[in-house]
Structures are given as C-alpha cells and as structure tokens.
Amino acid sequence: METRELRYYVAVAEELHFGRAAERLGIAQPPLSRAIQRLERRLGVTLLERSSRAVSLTEAGRVLLAEGRAALEAVEAADRRTRRAGAGFVLAAKAGASGEFLAKLLDAYAAEPGAVEVEVLLCGIAEQERLLRDGRADVALLHLPFDSIVGLDTEELRTETQVVVLPGGHPLSTRPSLTLAEVTALPGLPMPRWPGPGGVYPPGPGPEVHNHTQLLQLISLGRAAALLPESCRAQLGHDLVAVPVSDAPTVTTVIAWPPQSRSRAVAGLVRAATRL
Amino acid sequence: METRELRYYVAVAEELHFGRAAERLGIAQPPLSRAIQRLERRLGVTLLERSSRAVSLTEAGRVLLAEGRAALEAVEAADRRTRRAGAGFVLAAKAGASGEFLAKLLDAYAAEPGAVEVEVLLCGIAEQERLLRDGRADVALLHLPFDSIVGLDTEELRTETQVVVLPGGHPLSTRPSLTLAEVTALPGLPMPRWPGPGGVYPPGPGPEVHNHTQLLQLISLGRAAALLPESCRAQLGHDLVAVPVSDAPTVTTVIAWPPQSRSRAVAGLVRAATRL
C-alpha cells in the first residue's frame, strides 16, 4: 500500500464524496475512482458502498480510515523529523503553562555538553499529542491527569497541588482554602470546558476555552472560575486571586516523547529535566 | 514520501550496501541508487555517506531509519487489519502463559452479544509488542513488569504472586517458602535469561530461553530454575515443584491494544476481560 493511495482513501472516506475529495486532493475525479478501485482490488475487500446518490463506509472501510490516518501521521513524522535532523529539535508546551519551569528546563539543558538548539512550540491545550505523533514536535511537557500519554514514553518531573482562580472581588476570594464541592458549585461562575483527547469538547455548561490567556481573561470578566496548578500564580494579574483547594487531585508535569525516537538530543533534554 | 521509497531506504540503511539491499528487495542496483538519491533530494538532506568502499549513515539517516521503520510498521498494520476486517480479530498471548485464564476470557467473550471469531496467536516472549505494532495482532495479553506497554492502551486484569519452579528432587523443593536472595543464588541452577524489549538477551550466565516449554524442560533437566507467576502451577508436570517466593514482585496481567484501533470487537473483548 503506497502512501498516495492512503491519502486518497482517507480523503474520500472523510468527504464521503469522490468529487469533493478529488478537489481537496487537487486531482480530477476519474483517477481518484480508479485508485480506490485498485486499492480495494489489491486488499481484497470493499471499502466503500456506492449508490448513485451517496457513499458510505463498510466495516473494512472504517478500519482503514482509522489505521490509515495513524499510518499517514507516522510517515509525515518520519518526513518532518528527518528534514530537521541535526538542526535541533522541537519542544511542545501549552502556552501559559509551566512558564518558569520551562525556562529553568531550557537553561539546564543549554548547560549540558552537546546541547543543540531547542525550538519551543507553544500550543493550545490537547494539541501536544498530535504534534508528537505527526512529527511537528519531538518532545512535550504534559500534565497528568489531563493529557493522555497513551503511545508515549514519559518521565515524571514534578507534582503540584491545585488552586482555584477567582475574580478579585469574589466573596470566596478571601478564604484561606476551599473544597472541591464548594468550587464546582460556584453560583454564576461555571467551570470552563477544555478540549479532551482528540480536541473535542465535553458537553455541559461553561464556556469552551483552548488556551490560558483566553481563560484568564474570562475569569477577569467574572464569567468563569478555574481549577489550575498552583504554579499558575506567577502569571496572575492583580485582578485575579488564587485560593488553595484542599481536596483537588494533584497535577503531575511529565516530559514525553514518541518511543521510537530515542534521539541523542531528546535523551539529553530528558536527562536535564529529571535532574531539576 | 512513498512507502516504496521508505522500504528501499530502510533496506539500504540496514545492509549498508546497495547491492545486497537491491537483492533483498528483488530489484537491480541502479534503480535503488536513483531512488535513494531522489529521496535525499526531496528531503533536502543527505542520508548516507558513500565512499567507494563503504556506506554509512548520517545523523539524518539514523533518524529516518528509526522513524521509517515505525512508519512502515504502521502502514503494514493498516494493510493487515483492513484485510481481516469483519473476519474476527487476533489475540496474541505468550505460549504457555495464562492458559486457564485465557480459556475463561475467550468463553466470557463468546457469550457477549455480537461476539466475532477470535484467532489466538501463541507467540514467544516479548514478541507481542511487535505483533500489535505491525498489525498481525489486534489485542494482546501482557505481563507487567516484564513486558513494555509503551505505545499501547491497557486495562489491568489480575495480579498474582510469583513462585520459583525447581526440579523435583531439589533440596529446597520441600520448603514452604523461599526468599529472593535464596532463589537468585541457587548453586548450579542459574536463572535463565529472557529476551528484553526488542528481542535482545541481556548478558550474563544462564541459558537463553524464548518460550515456556523450553524453559520447563530445562528445569526438568536440572539445568535451570525460574521465577514464574503462581498460575503456572497448572502446567507443571510431576517432576517439577513450585515454591512461593515471599518477597518477589507481583505480576500483573494486562490486556493491551494499539490506541487508534478502537474497533467494536476489541472493545467487546476488553469489556468481557474486565468483568472476569
């Protein structure tokens, strides 16, 4: 199976329409039809059910869509990582999270013998897994239990407690400590929803957020409150207050990388990180 | 990057010899040289250092070898899993391990509504990870802490203590219990060596084994002793004795599957397994 065939199939399976898929791929429709037919013939299974009005996936088609996407990501990762081989590597971190910690980590690594250039890729929440899988990043800082580490090698770096961030004048903002029960039931201050694995938002009340700036601004505006690791205190303006939450689960920062890419450079960064 | 190019490159990078690589690929040498040149040109990096006597990998070449192997495995997995879509799935288990447990699991799954055919692939030790990665298996029974679960989704099934298996007449075979210290220092009965992740054997004394039959026979012959999960008792002949080891680490059986293949069938098996 060639990657071109996979790309073609994934396009058709996503669009469920040969014409649109061909347009997306920048080719005409007939060669696309032929390519899919040949793919089906070679695999010995039917992938798509075509009526003259609609296209739908068979069971085999669903399997190939999932597996094919993963395979294409692996190929893209090989491509990107090879292109930048030797020219340093890319570290993905959530914009706004672990700011100080990240600075210390980069300093520590820079002091290592043989350190190469590190490009820091600040991304939204829940994007890191995909960045690592498709090769746009080589190593990432993740936070348990929020991020999924399935499919990655990891090393734990530090664990911290959580605080609730409230607008300055809020009645509870002067309390020395709160409980989860008090925090989740705040009248008029819903907890925002973060994207889960795959980038989909869970249903429920509360605004959808995808980065920290956005979140902090919503809190300033008095439209949300949020549970965050205590290290976020360093970034809070004077109009926000952090109150410890005694029974909130702890957050663990981990450094993660794809298991097959044991490059010298990434190993050095991991070593520097675990020594912090 | 097309998979054919990746296959070609991996062959050359492994052989470090264009002629032999071409032979292995079943093509002539000139087209192979051209393909690698074109790959290097398109990637914009040199992968191989050629002198007229030897071929060696550059840093980029090492990266592409590792990433390319992973990508090829993902493509092969997509191929195999698509071909057998709908026709059941494959469960990989170590030959000789978890015998009874496996039988119960298969029975429980067969009773599920919508159960499909399960092919059981009995393999050697440390082969399962690769079987899952390249698509020859869809789901596997692994044993912590021996097997690596990096890159897999898992669910814990049961935890058991370990026993030491000794030849029948051995002086220690009548003891009610032993300690790790006593077991590792058995005179004349070395612990065998198992392949670690990647199928390589750690250095040291003791015979190399890669399946349970072989191991049990070695013990019968009085040439080895082994630490095994207590459930192995069911398979011991009368010439072998199992003695509990009080301070040995416990073994956890887990069911594992590649994260992207959340097929209905595998989900059913996992559900049946966790209910056991």
Add this chain to the structure above:
DNA sequence: CCCGACGATACCCGCCGGGTATCGCCGGCC
C-alpha cells in the same frame, strides 16, 4: 418524465520505476 448530480468507463499522454550496459573510483595484491 426529464434533468441533474455523481460515480464509472474509455481513451490518451507523459513521467517514472525498472531493466541492461558501462563508467569512475579506489583499495588491495602480485
């Protein structure tokens, strides 16, 4: 009942993957 949307088919062209023959380079051996 006809139209229009959509996938399949027919047919053509140019490039690329593969083959054979040969070159150029270099290390080793007589």
Add this chain to the structure above:
DNA sequence: GGCCGGCGATACCCGGCGGGTATCGTCGGG
C-alpha cells in the same frame, strides 16, 4: 606500480501507471 575487482553512479531504453478530458449509466427529485 600497475592491474584487478568490488561498488556506487550514470546512460539509455521500455512499459506501465498516474493523471487528464470526454462521456456514459443510474438514480432521485422537481
């Protein structure tokens, strides 16, 4: 030191496959 042999690169040729345009066959809907 010159010849040989091993090895990758180059030159050149062919066939098939990827891609394009034109058109057909089949439905569902107005």
